[in-house]
Amino acid sequence: MGMTLTEKILAKAADKEKVTPGQLIDANIDIVMCVDVTTPPAISMLAEKGLDKVFDREKIVVTPDHFQPAKDIKSAELHKRLDEWAKRHKIKYYYKLGRAGVCHALLPEQGHIRPGEVIVGPDSHTCTYGAFAAFGTGVGSTDAAAAIATGQLWFKVPASEKIVLNGPLGPGVYSKDVILAVIARIGVDGALYKAMEFVGPALAEMSMESRMTITNMAIEAGAKNGIIAFDDVTKQYLDEHLKDKTDYTVYESDEDAEYIGVEEFDCSAIEPMVALPPLPSGGVPVTDCAGKEMDQVYIGSCTNGRIEDLRIAAKILRGKQAAIRTIVVPATPTIWKQAKDEGLFDIFYDAGCVIAAPTCGACLGGFMGVLAAGEKCISTTNRNFVGRMGHPKSEVYLASPATAAASAVEGKLTDPRDHL
Amino acid sequence: MSAAHVYKRDHINTDEIIPARYLNTDDEAELAKHCLEDLDKDFVNKVQAGDIIVAGEDFGCGSSREHAVWAIRGAGVQTVIAKSFARIFFRNAINNGFYVIESHDGLEKINDGDELEIDYKTGLIKNKTAGVDIEFNPLPDFALEIINDGGLLNHITKRTTD
Numbered sequence: 001m002g003m004t005l006t007e008k009i010l011a012k013a014a015d016k017e018k019v020t021p022g023q024l025i026d027a028n029i030d031i032v033m034c035v036d037v038t039t040p041p042a043i044s045m046l047a048e049k050g051l052d053k054v055f056d057r058e059k060i061v062v063t064p065d066h067f068q069p070a071k072d073i074k075s076a077e078l079h080k081r082l083d084e085w086a087k088r089h090k091i092k093y094y095y096k097l098g099r100a101g102v103c104h105a106l107l108p109e110q111g112h113i114r115p116g117e118v119i120v121g122p123d124s125h126t127c128t129y130g131a132f133a134a135f136g137t138g139v140g141s142t143d144a145a146a147a148i149a150t151g152q153l154w155f156k157v158p159a160s161e162k163i164v165l166n167g168p169l170g171p172g173v174y175s176k177d178v179i180l181a182v183i184a185r186i187g188v189d190g191a192l193y194k195a196m197e198f199v200g201p202a203l204a205e206m207s208m209e210s211r212m213t214i215t216n217m218a219i220e221a222g223a224k225n226g227i228i229a230f231d232d233v234t235k236q237y238l239d240e241h242l243k244d245k246t247d248y249t250v251y252e253s254d255e256d257a258e259y260i261g262v263e264e265f266d267c268s269a270i271e272p273m274v275a276l277p278p279l280p281s282g283g284v285p286v287t288d289c290a291g292k293e294m295d296q297v298y299i300g301s302c303t304n305g306r307i308e309d310l311r312i313a314a315k316i317l318r319g320k321q322a323a324i325r326t327i328v329v330p331a332t333p334t335i336w337k338q339a340k341d342e343g344l345f346d347i348f349y350d351a352g353c354v355i356a357a358p359t360c361g362a363c364l365g366g367f368m369g370v371l372a373a374g375e376k377c378i379s380t381t382n383r384n385f386v387g388r389m390g391h392p393k394s395e396v397y398l399a400s401p402a403t404a405a406a407s408a409v410e411g412k413l414t415d416p417r418d419h420l
Numbered sequence: 421m422s423a424a425h426v427y428k429r430d431h432i433n434t435d436e437i438i439p440a441r442y443l444n445t446d447d448e449a450e451l452a453k454h455c456l457e458d459l460d461k462d463f464v465n466k467v468q469a470g471d472i473i474v475a476g477e478d479f480g481c482g483s484s485r486e487h488a489v490w491a492i493r494g495a496g497v498q499t500v501i502a503k504s505f506a507r508i509f510f511r512n513a514i515n516n517g518f519y520v521i522e523s524h525d526g527l528e529k530i531n532d533g534d535e536l537e538i539d540y541k542t543g544l545i546k547n548k549t550a551g552v553d554i555e556f557n558p559l560p561d562f563a564l565e566i567i568n569d570g571g572l573l574n575h576i577t578k579r580t581t582d
């Protein structure tokens with residue numbers, strides 16, 4: 001019996017010839033990703049246990065992002081703890097001030113994600129990195145602490161589920177719509193504890209940015225990781241982005257690898273989707289809910305705050321006016337500069353949008369776009385739980401940047417195909 | 421006495437357990453004040469030390485914030501009984517030495533306010549109010565080892581000094 005891509009990466013990380021689903025392993029970690037909300041507790045735990053050390057100062061990548069720049073005194077103190085620790089241990093890759101960005105957009109862009117490697121971080125969307133044929137998984141602060149100090153973590157090898165994406169995407173349909181359709185079908189715990197391996201011809205047509213939107217939301221189906229095989233698109237992205245360490249190993253799933261399930265999707269039949277609150281699995285075609293009035297549009301986050309997303313939104317907003325509060329948040333400083341240089345900011349400015357600095361901010365109800373009771377927001381983020389972006393009586397509708405931009409123009413949920 | 425607080429719901433997520441607006445601190449006592457705030461505003465007033473939360477499938481889904489475990493533990497909760505747990509929450513609980521129980525029957529056989537007694541070793545919940553016993557599979561050995569050591573970091577320290 002062969003192995004899946006996920007199993008091969010974990011076998012290599014555990015120095016084993018073969019691993020099988022359910023097996024407990026101690027895996028060597030290649031990269032520990034550290035952010036502001038969940039890493040300071042890890043740092044304090046280590047200090048408390050007399051373990052204040054880092055396993056490798058070049059394998060830890062740090063960026064404050066959730067409340068960046070600090071939104072209040074308490075978050076400033078979290079940043080201060082992170083800052084003092086990063087300096088004390090001479091962490092090589094510490095993105096701060098004007099170089100800090102939303103972690104899952106920043107790490108690939110800065111060349112820290114390589115195929116075949118194991119990346120963990122105290123943030124659930126660490127599964128984003130699977131777009132690069134790597135194993136990325138979110139952990140808690142204690143796990144992060146253990147990984148920081150020892151470079152190892154225990155894992156139960158997940159069974160893999162194959163998600164086959166067939167057919168070309170129609171106009172106005174994007175990878176966000178595809179993943180919302182996948183989660184709408186399988187449910188928020190449809191892939192609980194599993195590896196979601198995405199395959200199929202629809203992926204071949206997608207950029208790395210689009211692929212990251214898909215793996216980013218694997219956790220919204222409960223998965224341990226999402227993963228996509230390496231191809232020419234991956235190679236080209238890596239050639240352009242990897243800096244210090246440019247070598248990597250490419251693994252592929254064996255022909256006779258075992259899958260716990262297979263789900264097939266005809267992407268040509270997928271329409272622009274909106275996930276209705278309060279679960280990411282609440283996806284329906286926008287045609288089913290068009291016309292519902294919104295109060296705010298949010299375009300940003302680790303799901304859809306990359307340059308490609310901003311271009312899509314700008315194309316629709318060009319020469320138009322946003323009818324409601326519209327907040328655009330480029331996910332990293334590089335994206336911010338690119339958007340500015342390409343003239344996208346002029347389009348957003350003319351349309352009456354707010355353009356913010358890179359941060360998670362309102363995605364998690366932190367700051368810069370928090371909702372009042374009763375308000376509704378169409379957002380390009382990944383979660384629409386109760387209270388996610390503010391008051392427990394506010395509502396979040398998840399959609400692609402195109403659907404969000406079209407809805408900004410109309411002030412209500414709108415089919416982007418009417419605005420292409 | 422350990423009273424049950426029953427929430428007949430699946431997918432109780434980390435945003436409901438501890439909303440992000442309180443994530444600017446990692447102080448357990450501070451977090452505990454807002455435990456389950458967006459699900460049940462009254463919970464923190466009702467809960468007594470040693471009480472138990474009972475819920476449906478996929479408890480703790482969403483973010484990786486360990487603050488969810490700290491808020492629950494900080495509020496004095498002894499354990500959570502759920503039909504199933506989201507992966508990261510489950511891991512965080514074990515890593516904190518916080519025993520959680522997966523039980524498919526719990527939700528059906530426990531009512532709000534029931535008095536429970538739990539034998540973690542044998543895997544038995546005694547519902548003293550209803551007079552029924554509910555069996556569950558105790559956690560696997562490796563998880564018990566971590567819990568008995570008082571969490572993952574103590575476990576690691578112990579392993580490296582052994």
Ligand code: SF4
Nearest residue numbers: 102301302360363364
């Ligand atoms: S952008 Fe939102 S989902 Fe992504 S890491 Fe930040 S808070 Fe989490």
